[in-house]
Amino acid sequence: MARIGVFICHCGENISATVDVGKVAEAAARIPGVAHSVDYKYMCSDPGQQMVQNAIREKNLTGVVVAACSPRMHEPTFRRACAAAGLNPFLCEMANIREHCSWVHEKGDATTEKAIDIVRTLVAKVKKNKALQPIKVPVTKVAMVIGGGIAGIQASLDIANAGHRVILVEREPSIGGHMSQLSETFPTLDCSQCILTPRMVEVAQHANITLHTYSELESLEGFIGNFKARIRKKARSLDEKLCTGCGLCAQKCPTRRIASEFDAGLGLRPAIYVPFPQAVPNKPVIDREHCTYYLKGKCRLCEKVCPTQAIRFDQEDEIVEVDVGAVVLATGFDIKHSDFFPEYGYGKHKDVIDGLQFERLASASGPTLGEMRRPSDGKVPETVVFVACAGSRDPAKGIEYCSKICCMYTAKHAMLYKHKVHHGKPYVFYMDIRAGGKMYEEFVRRAMEEDGVQYVRGRVSRIFERNGKLVVKGADTLLGARPMEIEADMVVLATAGVAQAGAEELAQKLHVSYDAHKFYAEAHPKLRPVETNTAGIFLAGACQAPKDIPESVAQASGAAAKVAALFSQAELVREPLIAVVDRQAPPLYSSCVGCFLCQSACPYQAIEKEEIRGRDGQLLKTVAKVNPGLCQGCGTCVAFCRTKSIDIQGFSHEQVHAEVLALLNRGDRDA
């Protein structure tokens, strides 16, 4: 027979002002199964909790109902109090007679009646509660970071420095990401390589970090703490141990006219190449689509000149299997290129370039070794027009969001241009300047006032070539939308930041949700920005949305902290409010008939197939089984299952059924 304790709180007078708490206590005492019913001014206070604990011990209660505020407020408090008194915390329920009763109704019998209804409902529920133990899941203390840009590097270093092993997977031949392509960075004009390469070297030399470059994630199974990842190490056609990085092969390689991805198509590279001088690892890769040997079976010059015979033409892709406990997604972003804009000539005009291409022109390791020369004829451009919001904030083009970093790098570009071409005339067409970071506004102000960049508030409607000049048609909305035409030598489009190519496929491999623009979805935009809805998978950097370097680094450290917290305990402890498929004695073994229609109802792929075999190993039945690590306790499968074979702890069939009947004032047994 149940022995339930009911504790009614006055909450000072928040409850007692409109609810006759004495009457509720009396009514509760009369409910069958209630062994103790008392009211007190402040249940959540220490003396209040003492009352609950004493009652549990003295009357060895089998369940507790605290009629007070919302469970979202003090459920943990009272559950901890019950646990301290030896009662399983999941045998304690809150009856919300404040937010849902005393505060929202006038003083009167109806309000007190409702309070009694609520108490009776929760007493009925608590009689059906079961003692539950928290779920313990082992944790593999190895983290996998996907993406070797600044976010991935920072996350890897932080996790490694917290004493855990890290596997960093980077798709390109070298880590560094877009930051390695930049010339200088706002707002301090630090040289990008100077502040990045030490971190890259630190990653390569860190004992805890295993670096897989020119590699991609093949698949990921498992759940938080127990992922199994398969990484495809694409064949570099090189034995990395023998290669000393001398670079002789790249110098001698005859196939030299391949557009360099690192130089955003402006510079050229050979078929066997190291993307940039400070690459980590500084080991070349053979581009099999352009290498003459792979196309026509001839040449093999690199093999001949290589002092350590490190070239391996027959090398195959290799699959590496690793167990990891957490994954940090830091795959970064990409930008739209000039061929996306019809009004700017669909990429026809050579001197209409995008932001990354300008960075390469300005960079000392760029195709023009840092000299400001335009791609078409190598002349120094006298007049350069920078177009902000090229594609961003433009619903007609399907990119309605602001890409956040273009105002800042456009100001930086204009400033760099002026520093290199003192007599040059830079114009910036903008809609609104968004310089919200620390020292950002001052930086843009400096570009305007000290470097004489001509800021024109208005959109560029069309760019076309006319006798050697790029005619930029726009309007100056601060001067009465006066149409203006600028004959420019070069135009730099600050194009929209978009998701990386392949972001969607990677998200599908990890079951991580993403938005319409293929940016990964954070668990909560404000309160859980570095987590995803998939337990154990975290986010850092621009793969979640376009953002600048300081924010990416901050998010990377945030994600690393989450991973370190996850790895800080031997086992992962989770609330046991999850679904369970019933099991029974043979021959039934389970009421589940194995239709598995529940699998498509589960958003977390938490329902697996379990084969029940007889002692002779013969397959008797295939039934559903819930993976406690993955199930988040939504209960969608529970309401779907026809035979009610799957039930959720904390909101079980019996509990909610009892609540409905009790609320409508009918006894349990009245069938």
Added chain:
Amino acid sequence: MNALREKARELLAAKTVQVVIGYGRGSGGSARAVFMRAPAQAAELIFDATCLQNLAVYLMKPEVRKLGKAALVATPAALRTILQLAAENQVADNSLLALAPVGEDIMPLATFAAIEAHVAAADHDLSAAEGAELGKFAAMGLEERRRFWEEQFSRCLKCYACRAACPLCYCTRCTVECNQPQWIPVPAHDLGNLEWNVMRAMHLAGRCVNCGDCSRACPVGIPLYLLNQKLISDVSSVFQARSGMAARSDNAMSTFKPNDPEDFIR
């Protein structure tokens, strides 16, 4: 009919199947299910307008499964049932042989792919007459409908013959038998009958293949097919989903589309 008998005798003689489930002549001119084990018995097989029962129901009975691989004389409804059972992981491919009567001769369908192709060829939507009958209900007033069904359900004995006849009611422990909590009241009073019939219809939503056996089995003649046809027409018109068309298909009720209509939600 003799093509059928010939085929059955040949299958049993060659032991390709252990039992042929077909129709035999029952009492009073009706047809009843027969289970042929020996080649000679094949002569009893018949197939004419009286053979309506959906024999696929026997595929789920343990007693029949024990007999080994079965060949089944399959009406279109039975073929749809086999595909729906396949979609619910209850029957495996190549574990049965469907004999689909086409005019005078018999089309053997050994794999789900063959059954799917055969099923796809014909039209399986609700017939015009069935649609019209549903329309008649829609035209009725709310009160008129309530009285109609109240009267129908008042005659329900809770004998659960409809559950026994339905090939898709194969759950080993049906929720009706669950008493902790007592979902469906045991006595055959009005509220209990309503809850049972609503639950039966809802549990067949997106699954029922409209074979009509539930209504034929009901001793008190409640037009149960109307409930299922109503849900079939809703599921197909609102979700464009049709059960029993493919061996591997998502269940309409356990999947969703982001743009499902929600005009009734405030």
Added chain:
Amino acid sequence: MPDFEPKIVAFVCNWCTYAGADLTGTSRMKYSPQVSIIRFPCTGRIDFMLLLKAFASGADGIIVSGCHPNDCHYSSGNFHARRRWIIFRGLLDFLGIDVRRVQFSWYGRWGRSRATSACAAWA
């Protein structure tokens, strides 16, 4: 029947609507005491059998409310629920039960206007 007091049961999800109801409390908005709330982890957990059981046990009106599509804490519970509600409502109407007695909604905040209008709609 002016003094007839309808008994309304509200099946709500723990995240948007329950928190919304709490918020309605903290802002001291008033609504009829005839409405009582039962908490579920998600609208996906609300079983049509419970709505049936509530009607059979004497509830006069039912409110079922959860998070707005795309806001679901479990990402798709409300989408599944919506699909079931469409079919369940169709069946109830077919059986002659007045579907206005069951109000489905996505409640960000449980405003007084919503609760009372729900009762009014019932009456």
Added chain:
Amino acid sequence: MKTGFYPGCSMKGSAREYSESLLAVAAALGRDLPEVPDWNCCGATAAHNLDPDLALALPARILAAAEKEGMDEVLVPCAACYSRLSVTRHELLADEALRRRISGLVEADFRGSARVLNIIEWLAAIPGLEGMVKAPFARRVACYYGCLLVRPAGVVNFDRPEEPQSMDLLMKKIGAEPLDWAFKTECCGAGFSVSRTDLVAKLSGLILEDAVARGAEAVIVACPMCHLNLDMRRPNIERRAGKKYHIPVIYITQALGLAMGLPAKKLGLQRHKVAVKFPAANSAAKDI
């Protein structure tokens, strides 16, 4: 597939040659174009400045008449009428209450079953146009779409709004060499032709200047308003620019007619202000 023809006021007035050339080409292609019975003015820019309901009612009445006549689509050669009819059809199909109210106003039930086609869509849908070419229109041409034919993109969605190609492709089919120029969709001054002719002189002048600078021998248009500004306002353009422009402006239907070997008289070429003459070098169409 029954195709109706909505001429609109300009085709019976200042742009008669557009209608003549269209009907000549249609006859040669064996396509009959029955006019929409009892058609009325489409309201052009005047209507939606005055009253939004009027701006919807006029086109709705036209389309309702076409639907009653069983027309599946209506060819609307004038870009302004095309824009008004397609915007109206778009808005009324999107808002059921509005559709009922406007149908009530014009006492005709607008259903929206008839699609609205512009001249290029209609021509592009005719198979084997190349086969009909007897004398290829071997000229360097600047295809001028004007601002209404391809916009607003959401409603019209017929070609790329910023950098359209459809007229260029059609001209290529009949042997012409369409130039890549920058004023394809720039405004010619449109309705300001009467009130602010100076503006038209400037805007249309810029268009002609760019076309001539790139070596175009003719400007091809598909809208009576553009033709009027580029052709009839030529004296104003020349006076403002201080130089002569001899480049002729012809409708796409006229160019097609010439390529099909139809006589210039039937194409109404004699009605143009700027003589349709081409330099002697390539002589497909002699001095007319």
